Amino acid sequence: MASLYSAGSGLPERKATEASQPREGAGVVLVHGLNGSRYDMQELELYLRARGLQVVNLLLPGHGEDATRLVEVGWRDWVEAVHSAVQTLKGRCRAVFLVGHSLGGALALYVSAHEAVDGVVAMCAPLHLYSWTLPFIRLARRLMPRIRWAWEDIR
Numbered sequence: 001m002a003s004l005y006s007a008g009s010g011l012p013e014r015k016a017t018e019a020s021q022p023r024e025g026a027g028v029v030l031v032h033g034l035n036g037s038r039y040d041m042q043e044l045e046l047y048l049r050a051r052g053l054q055v056v057n058l059l060l061p062g063h064g065e066d067a068t069r070l071v072e073v074g075w076r077d078w079v080e081a082v083h084s085a086v087q088t089l090k091g092r093c094r095a096v097f098l099v100g101h102s103l104g105g106a107l108a109l110y111v112s113a114h115e116a117v118d119g120v121v122a123m124c125a126p127l128h129l130y131s132w133t134l135p136f137i138r139l140a141r142r143l144m145p146r147i148r149w150a151w152e153d154i155r
Contacts, residue, residue: 026118027054027093029085033102033124035070037063040101054093056085060104071142078103082111100125 028048030041038045038057045057061081062073082098089096095118100108105125112120 025052025054025093026095026097027056027089028097028099029082029089029108030055030057031082031098031100031104031107032058032060032063033100033104035063035067036060036101036104041099044099054089056089058082058085058104060107075107078107079110082107083115086111086115086117095119097121099123102126 030038030045032038032040038059041057045055048055058081061077062070086096086098097119098108098112098117099121100106101123102125105122106127108120109122109125109127111117
Protein backbone atom coordinates (compact mmCIF):
# COMPACT_ATOMS: atom_id res chain seq x y z
CA MET A 1 0.00 0.00 0.00
CA ALA A 2 1.17 3.49 -0.78
CA SER A 3 0.74 6.55 1.40
CA LEU A 4 -1.36 9.53 0.42
CA TYR A 5 -0.90 12.95 1.96
CA SER A 6 -3.60 15.59 1.60
CA ALA A 7 -2.73 19.15 0.65
CA GLY A 8 -2.55 21.59 3.53
CA SER A 9 -0.49 21.89 6.66
CA GLY A 10 1.41 18.65 6.07
CA LEU A 11 0.50 17.16 9.43
CA PRO A 12 1.47 13.49 9.45
CA GLU A 13 -2.08 12.65 10.57
CA ARG A 14 -3.35 13.63 7.13
CA LYS A 15 -2.23 10.41 5.54
CA ALA A 16 -4.55 7.72 4.27
CA THR A 17 -4.00 4.28 2.86
CA GLU A 18 -5.00 3.67 -0.72
CA ALA A 19 -5.07 0.99 -3.35
CA SER A 20 -2.73 1.45 -6.32
CA GLN A 21 -4.74 0.01 -9.20
CA PRO A 22 -5.60 1.45 -12.63
CA ARG A 23 -8.76 3.58 -13.11
CA GLU A 24 -11.59 1.06 -13.07
CA GLY A 25 -14.36 -0.23 -10.87
CA ALA A 26 -15.56 1.45 -7.72
CA GLY A 27 -13.73 3.19 -4.92
CA VAL A 28 -14.74 3.97 -1.37
CA VAL A 29 -13.50 6.68 0.98
CA LEU A 30 -13.88 5.60 4.62
CA VAL A 31 -14.07 8.41 7.20
CA HIS A 32 -13.87 7.69 10.93
CA GLY A 33 -15.52 9.69 13.72
CA LEU A 34 -14.24 12.33 16.13
CA ASN A 35 -11.14 11.23 18.03
CA GLY A 36 -11.08 8.03 15.99
CA SER A 37 -8.55 6.60 13.58
CA ARG A 38 -8.25 4.39 10.50
CA TYR A 39 -8.44 1.38 12.79
CA ASP A 40 -12.11 2.16 13.44
CA MET A 41 -12.83 1.37 9.78
CA GLN A 42 -10.19 -1.30 9.24
CA GLU A 43 -12.55 -4.30 9.20
CA LEU A 44 -14.79 -2.59 6.66
CA GLU A 45 -11.71 -1.65 4.61
CA LEU A 46 -10.54 -5.27 4.49
CA TYR A 47 -14.05 -6.49 3.64
CA LEU A 48 -14.38 -4.03 0.73
CA ARG A 49 -10.86 -4.71 -0.58
CA ALA A 50 -11.53 -8.46 -0.54
CA ARG A 51 -14.46 -7.78 -2.87
CA GLY A 52 -12.35 -5.83 -5.36
CA LEU A 53 -13.11 -2.25 -4.37
CA GLN A 54 -10.40 0.37 -4.10
CA VAL A 55 -10.39 1.93 -0.64
CA VAL A 56 -8.97 5.07 0.95
CA ASN A 57 -9.17 4.63 4.71
CA LEU A 58 -8.67 8.22 5.79
CA LEU A 59 -7.00 9.46 8.97
CA LEU A 60 -8.48 12.89 9.64
CA PRO A 61 -6.11 15.75 10.51
CA GLY A 62 -5.46 16.05 14.23
CA HIS A 63 -6.43 12.46 14.92
CA GLY A 64 -4.17 9.54 15.71
CA GLU A 65 -1.63 9.00 18.46
CA ASP A 66 -1.77 12.43 20.12
CA ALA A 67 -5.33 13.61 20.77
CA THR A 68 -4.11 17.05 21.84
CA ARG A 69 -3.44 17.79 18.14
CA LEU A 70 -7.20 18.22 17.63
CA VAL A 71 -6.98 21.83 18.81
CA GLU A 72 -4.64 22.61 15.89
CA VAL A 73 -7.22 21.77 13.23
CA GLY A 74 -10.85 22.47 12.44
CA TRP A 75 -13.70 21.20 10.32
CA ARG A 76 -12.36 22.86 7.18
CA ASP A 77 -9.17 20.79 7.47
CA TRP A 78 -11.29 17.65 7.78
CA VAL A 79 -13.40 18.62 4.75
CA GLU A 80 -10.23 19.22 2.73
CA ALA A 81 -8.87 15.81 3.71
CA VAL A 82 -12.09 14.07 2.60
CA HIS A 83 -12.19 16.13 -0.62
CA SER A 84 -8.58 15.22 -1.39
CA ALA A 85 -9.29 11.51 -0.86
CA VAL A 86 -12.34 11.73 -3.15
CA GLN A 87 -10.24 13.42 -5.83
CA THR A 88 -7.60 10.69 -5.55
CA LEU A 89 -10.18 7.96 -6.10
CA LYS A 90 -11.89 9.87 -8.92
CA GLY A 91 -8.59 9.64 -10.77
CA ARG A 92 -8.52 5.87 -10.26
CA CYS A 93 -12.16 4.71 -10.30
CA ARG A 94 -15.27 5.07 -12.42
CA ALA A 95 -17.50 5.35 -9.33
CA VAL A 96 -16.66 6.86 -5.93
CA PHE A 97 -18.59 6.38 -2.70
CA LEU A 98 -18.21 7.98 0.72
CA VAL A 99 -18.75 6.01 3.94
CA GLY A 100 -18.50 7.82 7.25
CA HIS A 101 -19.26 7.16 10.89
CA SER A 102 -20.43 9.91 13.28
CA LEU A 103 -18.35 13.01 12.43
CA GLY A 104 -17.13 11.10 9.37
CA GLY A 105 -20.74 10.67 8.26
CA ALA A 106 -21.39 14.39 8.62
CA LEU A 107 -18.23 15.14 6.63
CA ALA A 108 -19.28 12.66 3.94
CA LEU A 109 -22.66 14.38 3.62
CA TYR A 110 -21.05 17.84 3.51
CA VAL A 111 -18.52 16.88 0.83
CA SER A 112 -21.18 15.10 -1.24
CA ALA A 113 -23.31 18.26 -1.19
CA HIS A 114 -20.43 20.18 -2.78
CA GLU A 115 -18.94 17.56 -5.07
CA ALA A 116 -20.38 14.78 -7.21
CA VAL A 117 -20.02 11.28 -5.77
CA ASP A 118 -21.92 8.13 -6.65
CA GLY A 119 -23.27 7.44 -3.18
CA VAL A 120 -22.98 8.15 0.54
CA VAL A 121 -23.39 5.98 3.61
CA ALA A 122 -23.61 8.19 6.70
CA MET A 123 -23.72 6.10 9.87
CA CYS A 124 -24.76 7.85 13.10
CA ALA A 125 -24.06 11.27 11.57
CA PRO A 126 -24.99 14.26 13.75
CA LEU A 127 -27.26 16.29 11.51
CA HIS A 128 -28.19 19.06 13.91
CA LEU A 129 -26.61 20.61 16.99
CA TYR A 130 -28.90 22.57 19.21
CA SER A 131 -27.72 26.15 19.60
CA TRP A 132 -27.56 25.90 23.40
CA THR A 133 -24.88 23.19 23.11
CA LEU A 134 -22.46 25.22 20.98
CA PRO A 135 -20.91 27.27 23.83
CA PHE A 136 -20.21 24.04 25.73
CA ILE A 137 -18.66 22.42 22.67
CA ARG A 138 -16.39 25.43 22.12
CA LEU A 139 -15.37 25.41 25.79
CA ALA A 140 -14.69 21.67 25.75
CA ARG A 141 -12.55 22.05 22.62
CA ARG A 142 -10.28 24.44 24.52
CA LEU A 143 -10.22 22.64 27.87
CA MET A 144 -10.09 18.95 27.04
CA PRO A 145 -6.51 18.87 25.67
CA ARG A 146 -5.31 20.45 28.90
CA ILE A 147 -6.90 17.73 31.01
CA ARG A 148 -4.73 14.71 30.18
CA TRP A 149 -6.89 12.16 32.04
CA ALA A 150 -9.98 13.31 30.12
CA TRP A 151 -8.24 12.72 26.78
CA GLU A 152 -7.09 9.31 27.93
CA ASP A 153 -10.66 8.46 28.93
CA ILE A 154 -11.95 9.49 25.48
CA ARG A 155 -9.32 7.39 23.70
